[in-house]
Amino acid sequence: MSIDQDRIPRKTLCSGEKIPAIGLGTFGSDKYGADQVAEAVLGAIRYGYRLIDCASVYQNEDRIGQVLRQVVQEKTVTRSDLFVISKVWNDMHAEGQVIISCKKSLQDLGLDYLDLYLVHWPFRNYHAPGCSGDSRNPDSKPFSPDEFMETWQQCEELVEKGLVRYIGMSNMTIPKLEAVLPRCRIKPAVLEMELHPSFQQPELFDYAVSRNILPIGYCPLGSPSRPERDRTDEDVVDMELPAVVEAARAHGIHPAEVCLKWAVQRGQVPIPFSVKEHQYKSNLKCITEDPLTEEEMEAIRLEDRNCRLIKGQVFLWEGSKGWEDLWDVDGKITGLE
16 A cells, blocks of 8 residues: 555745655665665655655665666656656766766666756765775865866756756755855755754754755654764764654654654655665655644754764865864864865
């Protein structure tokens, strides 16, 4: 039994187009292979998911492409029913490289176009997939607005060539956005960012919304399966936050479902990942029924602990003080001369 599409809430893009208010993430967190992720995508689409968040660096787009072809061929969906996202990785930002990366994703996914293409991280600092948290690339350097715009202009060309319908940014900060948005011919349709009850990023969230940029939230459950390199002793467990636990008890549901209800009702598009059928089904079903009360929403808002889980320390450059330098915590672009 699949979910009736009319029951799934929608969010509105800058164009007026409405997209599903929840998607399926496909990053296996270094724990799940491409076949497991692809099997989850197959089951999820059959159940009712229509937004699929992919990326070249996840190393599974070719297997996901097989699934996308299968669900279209079996008439579970048409291509236009799906909203497929991919991203350009840090090592493909240079001139002429973005279109190569995009075409490779299109080939792997078996698609003629992508619905949304994101700049995965706003710099060219590379690290190999699965590398340790203290790994560093000697060529890494701080964010450069000029280099970013070289990448972004290539993304704009993808839209003009019809390879991509929308483009967006990810892992940005307000100072970085301030430096590049005035220079964009095509504005970002979305901003993908880490969002969960213990890390709500209210200033960045409001900044995006005020500019008609839709927030997409990764790690919406606090990423319990995130790689070891992204774990510290100070991390907060979102599903153990008192307001989340209390709401789960009141509604008779798992705390994970509370996190997703909160995300959708707040206004972002969460993209939870799971390869377990009962989990990805409950993740979708929960947002179609029994919403949180205003009081519960406010209680969860007050649980914000500014607890960033995906710190990005593998992208640090020589001379940087710590992962905070990636996120411009002083209100200006760190390392920009």
